[in-house]
Amino acid sequence: MFEIYLPIANMMVDSLEIIILGIFVGFLAGLFGIGGGFIMVPLLNIVLGIPMNIAIGSNLTQVAATSSSGAVAHKKMGNIDMKLASLILMGSIVGVSLGVILLGSLKASPAFDLIIKGIYILLLTVIGLLMLVESALSAKRTEQRQIIVDISKKFQDIGFMSIELPKSGIRIPAFLPIMMGLGVGIIAGVTGIGGGFIMVPLLIYIVGVRTVIAIGTDIFQMIFLAAVGSIGHALNGNVDLYLAILMLIGSSIGAQFGARTTRRVKAAKIRLLLAVIITMVVLHLIMDVIGWFK
Amino acid sequence: MKGMNKKSKGMRNLIIAIFTLLIIMSPMITAIEPQGKYFDITIIPEKEVFSPNEFMEVNIIVRDKTTNKPVMGAEVTGNISIYQGSIIEKLKIPAKEGRGIYLMEQKLITMEVGSIPAVEREDGIYTLKEKIDTKARWGGLTLRVTVAKDGHQETVTRGISFMSFNVWFYALGVTSLSIVIGLGIGFISGGFHR
Numbered sequence: 001m002f003e004i005y006l007p008i009a010n011m012m013v014d015s016l017e018i019i020i021l022g023i024f025v026g027f028l029a030g031l032f033g034i035g036g037g038f039i040m041v042p043l044l045n046i047v048l049g050i051p052m053n054i055a056i057g058s059n060l061t062q063v064a065a066t067s068s069s070g071a072v073a074h075k076k077m078g079n080i081d082m083k084l085a086s087l088i089l090m091g092s093i094v095g096v097s098l099g100v101i102l103l104g105s106l107k108a109s110p111a112f113d114l115i116i117k118g119i120y121i122l123l124l125t126v127i128g129l130l131m132l133v134e135s136a137l138s139a140k141r142t143e144q145r146q147i148i149v150d151i152s153k154k155f156q157d158i159g160f161m162s163i164e165l166p167k168s169g170i171r172i173p174a175f176l177p178i179m180m181g182l183g184v185g186i187i188a189g190v191t192g193i194g195g196g197f198i199m200v201p202l203l204i205y206i207v208g209v210r211t212v213i214a215i216g217t218d219i220f221q222m223i224f225l226a227a228v229g230s231i232g233h234a235l236n237g238n239v240d241l242y243l244a245i246l247m248l249i250g251s252s253i254g255a256q257f258g259a260r261t262t263r264r265v266k267a268a269k270i271r272l273l274l275a276v277i278i279t280m281v282v283l284h285l286i287m288d289v290i291g292w293f294k
Numbered sequence: 295m296k297g298m299n300k301k302s303k304g305m306r307n308l309i310i311a312i313f314t315l316l317i318i319m320s321p322m323i324t325a326i327e328p329q330g331k332y333f334d335i336t337i338i339p340e341k342e343v344f345s346p347n348e349f350m351e352v353n354i355i356v357r358d359k360t361t362n363k364p365v366m367g368a369e370v371t372g373n374i375s376i377y378q379g380s381i382i383e384k385l386k387i388p389a390k391e392g393r394g395i396y397l398m399e400q401k402l403i404t405m406e407v408g409s410i411p412a413v414e415r416e417d418g419i420y421t422l423k424e425k426i427d428t429k430a431r432w433g434g435l436t437l438r439v440t441v442a443k444d445g446h447q448e449t450v451t452r453g454i455s456f457m458s459f460n461v462w463f464y465a466l467g468v469t470s471l472s473i474v475i476g477l478g479i480g481f482i483s484g485g486f487h488r
Contacts, residue, residue, distance in 0.1 A: 005377070007434055068472075068476030072477060110334045110335055234465035237454065
C-alpha cells in the first residue's frame with residue numbers, strides 16, 4: 001500500500017514495514033538505552049531482504065542522526081568530556097575509514113553475506129556475554145565499583161604519554177582512548193553500528209570515567225564517527241537515503257515510547273527480554289550461514 | 295492475575311506486544327537463498343558508482359568451488375534490472391479493429407536487459423560491458439550473472455549504484471541532512487538517548 005522504491009538498493013519495499021521495524025528497534029533502543037544498530041542491520045536483511053551492505057551503510061547514516069540528537073541532550077546535561085572525545089576521535093575516524101575500505105573489499109567476495117553474518121553472530125554473542133557479565137556485576141554494586149577502580153587504576157598508572165582529563169578528573173595514557181577508538185571505529189565501519197555497547201564499558205572499566213560521562217562522550221564522538229562512515233559508505237554505493245530517513249522516522253517514534261516504558265519494567269526483566277531478542281536474531285543468522293554451506 | 299503488580303503487568307504487555315509484532319512480521323521473513331555448489335563467482339565492477347547512460351564494465355571471476363582453479367570456457371551471461379525512475383510514459387497502440395489509436399499511460403519503474411554475453415579476457419576472468427540505459431538521475435541496478443559449464447549452472451546477483459551528480463555531493467548531502475535532522479530532533483525533544 002505504501003510502496004516506495006529504494007533507488008540504491010534497487011528494490012520496492014513497503015515504507016510502512018521499514019517504519020514499523022524502525023519503531024520496533026527504536027523502542028528497544030529507548031528501553032535498553034542502546035543504539036540498536038546491531039539489531040536493526042540484521043533485521044533489515046532478514047525481514048525485508050535489504051542487501052547487507054546497504055543495511056550497514058544506511059544504518060550508519062541513521063546513527064549520525066540519532067547520535068546528533070542524543071548529543072544535544074548530553075551537552076545540556078554537561079556529560080561530554082571534549083578532551084577525551086577528541087582523543088577517541090583520533091582513533092575512531094581512522095578506524096571507521098579502514099572499516100569502510102575493508103567492507104568494500106569484502107563486497108566483491110562471493111561469501112560476502114556469509115562473512116558479514118558470521119561477524120554479526122560473533123558480535124551479538126559478545127553483546128550477550130557482556131550483558132551477562134554486566135548483570136552479574138550490577139547485582140553486587142560495591143564489588144562492581146571496586147572492580148572498576150582496580151582495572152582502571154592499572155591503566156591510569158601507565159606513565160607513557162600520560163594526559164590530564166580535567167572534566168573526568170583523571171590522568172590516562174593518551175594512546176588508550178586512541179586505540180579504543182581505532183578498534184570500535186573498524187567494527188563500526190564493517191558492521192554499520194555505532195559501537196556504544198563496546199565503547200561505554202571500555203570507558204567505564206578501562207579509562208575509569210563515570211557512566212554518564214562515558215555515555216555522553218561516546219555519543220558525541222559517535223556523530224563524527226558515523227558521519228565519516230556514512231560518507232565513506234555513500235561513496236561506495238552503500239547508503240540509501242530513503243531507507244535511512246524511513247528508519248530514522250521509525251526509530252525516533254519508537255525511542256520515545258521505549259524510554260517511557262523503562263520506568264514500568266524491571267531492569268533485570270528488560271535484560272532478559274533483550275537476551276531473548278538477540279538469541280532469536282543469532283539463531284536466524286546461524287540458519288542463514290548453515291543454509292550457505294548446504 | 296489479581297496479585298500481579300504494575301511492573302509485572304507492564305512486562306507481560308511488553309512481551310505480548312513484541313511477540314505479536316514478530317508474528318505479524320514473520321510472513322515478510324525472506325527464505326534462505328540456496329548457495330552455489332560448483333562455482334565461486336566474484337563480481338567486480340570497474341567503479342563503485344557509475345553515471346547514467348555510461349558504459350559499465352564488470353569483471354567476473356569464476357573459480358571451481360572444490361579445486362579453487364579458474365574456470366575457463368564457461369558460458370557467462372548477465373541480466374540487468376535498471377531503475378528508470380517513477381516516470382509516466384505515454385504509449386500509442388494501434389487498435390486491432392478500425393483506424394483508432396489507444397492512448398496509454400504507463401509508470402516506468404525498472405527495465406530488464408537480458409542475456410548480455412561476457413567475454414573471457416583471461417583464464418577464468420570474464421568481462422561484461424553494457425550501457426546503463428536509464429532515464430533516472432540516480433538509482434541502482436541489479437546485475438544477475440549466470441555461469442554455465444558442463445551441465446552445471448549457477449547465478450549470483452550484485453547491486454550497483456548510478457547517479458548523474460557527483461558522488462561526493464550525494465555522500466556529503468546525505469550525511470549532512472542526517473545530522474541536521476538529528477540535531478533538529480535533539481533541540482525539539484531534548485534528544486532520545488537520555
